[in-house]
Every structure is written in structure tokens, then in C-alpha cells.
Amino acid sequence: MRFTSLITGALAASVVAAHPGHDHEAEARNLEAMLDRMPRRDLSHCAEIIKRSGMEARSIARREELAAQLMKKRGLTGRATPINTSHKSTKGYTLSTPYSTIFATNNTCVLSPEVTEGPYYVAGEYIRKDTVEKQTGVSLTLDIQVLNIDTCKPVSGAYLEIWHTNATGVYSGISASGNGNSAKDKSNLNATFLRGVQQTDSDGVVQFNSIFPGHYTGRTTHTHVLVHTNAKALANGTIMDVTASHVGQFFYDQDLITLVEATAPYKSNKQTVTLNKNDGILTQASKTGDPFINYVTLGGSSVSGGLLGWIAFGIDTDLAKKVTKGATLYASGGVSG
Numbered sequence: 001m002r003f004t005s006l007i008t009g010a011l012a013a014s015v016v017a018a019h020p021g022h023d024h025e026a027e028a029r030n031l032e033a034m035l036d037r038m039p040r041r042d043l044s045h046c047a048e049i050i051k052r053s054g055m056e057a058r059s060i061a062r063r064e065e066l067a068a069q070l071m072k073k074r075g076l077t078g079r080a081t082p083i084n085t086s087h088k089s090t091k092g093y094t095l096s097t098p099y100s101t102i103f104a105t106n107n108t109c110v111l112s113p114e115v116t117e118g119p120y121y122v123a124g125e126y127i128r129k130d131t132v133e134k135q136t137g138v139s140l141t142l143d144i145q146v147l148n149i150d151t152c153k154p155v156s157g158a159y160l161e162i163w164h165t166n167a168t169g170v171y172s173g174i175s176a177s178g179n180g181n182s183a184k185d186k187s188n189l190n191a192t193f194l195r196g197v198q199q200t201d202s203d204g205v206v207q208f209n210s211i212f213p214g215h216y217t218g219r220t221t222h223t224h225v226l227v228h229t230n231a232k233a234l235a236n237g238t239i240m241d242v243t244a245s246h247v248g249q250f251f252y253d254q255d256l257i258t259l260v261e262a263t264a265p266y267k268s269n270k271q272t273v274t275l276n277k278n279d280g281i282l283t284q285a286s287k288t289g290d291p292f293i294n295y296v297t298l299g300g301s302s303v304s305g306g307l308l309g310w311i312a313f314g315i316d317t318d319l320a321k322k323v324t325k326g327a328t329l330y331a332s333g334g335v336s337g
């Protein structure tokens with residue numbers, strides 16, 4: 001295995017330099033350097049293999065079933081709908097586009113290059129499907145698949161971790177000036193909301209129940225993903241691993257963000273908005289692909305019935321890097337660094 005610490009070093013140096021606590025431009029430059037060194041940057045070459053192996057049909061069925069289950073549970077009727085799909089993979093979808101197209105992996109067999117982990121990764125988080133705890137916001141259920149970018153085969157048995165902000169743009173587990181008022185409110189170090197880990201199944205798939213992230217100053221709305229290929233579950237249901245990890249971020253259509261941000265409690269978020277088109281990290285990640293999640297609304301044209309989102313990530317199992325953590329969760333509580 002090749003370990004690359006290039007990003008880690010540059011990040012550590014930039015953390016103190018910029019307001020609000022992190023240099024996003026440096027992060028975007030690091031991503032660009034990383035992408036330049038990656039021999040393959042998307043999963044387009046996998047489309048045929050995904051179809052022929054039956055994986056595509058299974059993915060369509062799984063997502064369709066999940067949408068139906070969620071709608072039934074919430075008493076919603078009608079159609080799961082891809083509204084306002086402003087990103088390229090689902091452009092032109094209408095209310096009569098069949099589910100077999102909407103839920104296909106071909107739209108989601110998107111490039112998801114290795115992006116940096118940002119300053120707010122917390123090690124030692126819980127293996128769990130539900131990450132919401134007491135947070136309020138637009139319900140977002142995720143179906144995430146991990147494929148080997150060389151063989152196009154699913155990566156099973158890996159631990160996939162997600163983390164993102166709450167509706168008002170604050171990460172749990174971190175006490176820092178760039179993270180809401182958490183530099184003053186030390187209790188946030190113990191918080192674990194909207195962070196979770198799941199093990200990939202035989203199709204390389206994990207699912208999470210979460211909410212749509214809020215925005216924070218300097219970045220557009222995004223969700224962090226980390227795949228641990230060598231991690232072991234600890235007896236207390238956590239994993240503690242910062243080596244051999246594959247790290248990325250996925251993004252949301254601007255139209256969808258705008259819809260969600262118009263609802264409570266998102267609209268009470270006072271942090272400065274950065275649009276997708278002005279986000280340096282997204283710009284780098286988009287250069288060679290489509291790092292946007294595909295989604296349907298479950299309650300028609302309104303987001304209030306919640307969303308189902310899905311995406312596929314390719315990982316290069318030879319290319320792993322050490323990640324930098326902003327904090328660690330221990331039995332004795334969260335600790336910075």
C-alpha cells in the first residue's frame with residue numbers, strides 16, 4: 001500500500017492560518033494535486049460490468065424498495081420524484097421518467113474523487129445506521145455504494161463513515177472557532193450527532209438515516225465520507241482508525257439546497273452562504289466528474305416528506321492515506337486533536 005501524507009501536512013499548517021479556522025482554498029489546491037496523481041478518476045468504465053453482473057438491477061430494486069418503505073412509514077402517497085435536478089447526471093428527468101432510469105447506478109456511477117477530510121474528522125465514532133439523535137431538519141436517507149475503481153467489483157466488509165453539519169451548520173464532536181459557537185461551548189466535544197459508521201455489504205452498500213446538512217461560512221453544503229478498508233469494530237461498537245482510509249465529500253444540487261434552506265430550522269442559520277459555483281473544493285471535484293448525490297423527494301414537490309439520496313464511490317485500494325483528526329471520542333468524552 002502506498003500512503004500519501006502530502007495532504008495531511010499541508011492541511012495541518014493551514015488550519016491556524018485562515019478564518020474561520022480552516023483554509024478552504026489550500027484544501028482545494030491539495031485536492032487538485034491529489035486528482036492529478038490519480039490514474040482513474042471516475043467509474044464510467046464500470047458501467048457495463050455493473051449492468052452485466054446484475055449489480056445495477058439490484059441497486060434499482062434496493063433503492064425503489066427503500067423509497068417505498070420510507071413513504072409507507074411516513075404515510076406518503078404518489079411518486080418518489082427527482083425534482084429540480086440541476087446536476088448533469090439527471091438533467092431532463094420528468095415526472096414520467098421510469099424508476100428503472102431514476103434509480104439506476106448509471107446516473108450514480110459518478111466520479112467521486114478523493115477529496116480531503118477537512119479539519120473536523122472525529123475518530124472513534126459509533127457504528128450505527130441512525131445518526132440523527134435529537135437534530136431536526138429535512139430527513140435524508142442515504143444509500144452509498146463503494147466499488148473498486150480498477151476491478152469495478154463491490155468493496156465489501158469495509159467501514160464507511162459519514163459526518164456533516166446540523167441544520168444550522170455546526171459539526172458535533174468539535175470545539176473550534178470555525179464551528180458555530182463550539183469554541184465557547186465545550187459540551188459540543190461530547191456530541192456525536194450526524195456522525196456514523198456502517199459496514200459495507202456484499203454489494204459494497206451501506207445505508208444511513210440522517211438529515212440534510214446545513215451550510216457554514218466558507219463552504220457549500222456537503223457531506224464527508226471516509227472508507228476504512230482495514231478497520232476493526234471495537235467491543236464498544238466504535239472504530240478507531242486513521243490509516244489506510246479513502247476520503248471524499250459529496251454535494252447537493254443547488255436547487256435542492258435552496259429548497260431545503262427555505263425551511264425551518266435551516267433558515268435560522270446566520271452563517272454566510274457559499275453557493276456550489278463558488279466552492280473551490282466542489283469546483284475541483286467536478287472537473288473530472290459528478291460528485292453530486294442523486295435523490296428523490298418522497299413527499300412530492302415539497303422536501304418536508306424527506307429525501308432518499310444515493311451515490312457510488314470508486315476507491316483505489318492501492319492508494320490510501322493517513323487522515324488527520326480534529327478530535328477523538330473516548331469513553332471519557334471527546335478530546336480535541
Ligand SMILES: *[C@@H]1O[C@H](CO)[C@@H](O)[C@H](O)[C@H]1NC(C)=O
Nearest residue numbers: 044047048089101104106107
Ligand atoms: C445513463 O442514463 C442516461 C439517461 O437514461 C442515458 O442517456 C445514458 O446513456 C446512460 N449512461 C450510461 C453510461 O449508460
Ligand SMILES: *[C@@H]1O[C@H](CO)[C@@H](O)[C@H](O)[C@H]1NC(C)=O
Nearest residue numbers: 135136166167168170188265
Ligand atoms: C446545531 O448544533 C449546535 C451545537 O450543539 C446547537 O447549538 C444548535 O442549536 C444546533 N442546531 C439545531 C437546528 O438544532
Ligand SMILES: *[C@@H]1O[C@H](CO)[C@@H](O)[C@H](O)[C@H]1NC(C)=O
Nearest residue numbers: 124234236238329330331332
Ligand atoms: C471504545 O473502546 C476503545 C478501546 O477500548 C476506547 O479507547 C474508547 O474510549 C471507547 N469509546 C467509547 C465511546 O466508549
Ligand SMILES: *[C@@H]1O[C@H](CO)[C@@H](O)[C@H](O)[C@H]1NC(C)=O
Nearest residue numbers: 186187188190331332333334
Ligand atoms: C463529557 O462526557 C464525559 C463522559 O461521560 C463526562 O465525564 C464529561 O463531564 C463530559 N464533558 C462535558 C463538557 O459535558
Ligand SMILES: CC(=O)N[C@H]1CO[C@H](CO)[C@@H](O)[C@@H]1O
Nearest residue numbers: 083084085255259300301302
Ligand atoms: C418545487 C420547486 O421549488 N420547483 C422549482 C424547480 O425549479 C424551477 C426552475 O428553477 C422553479 O420554477 C420551481 O419552483
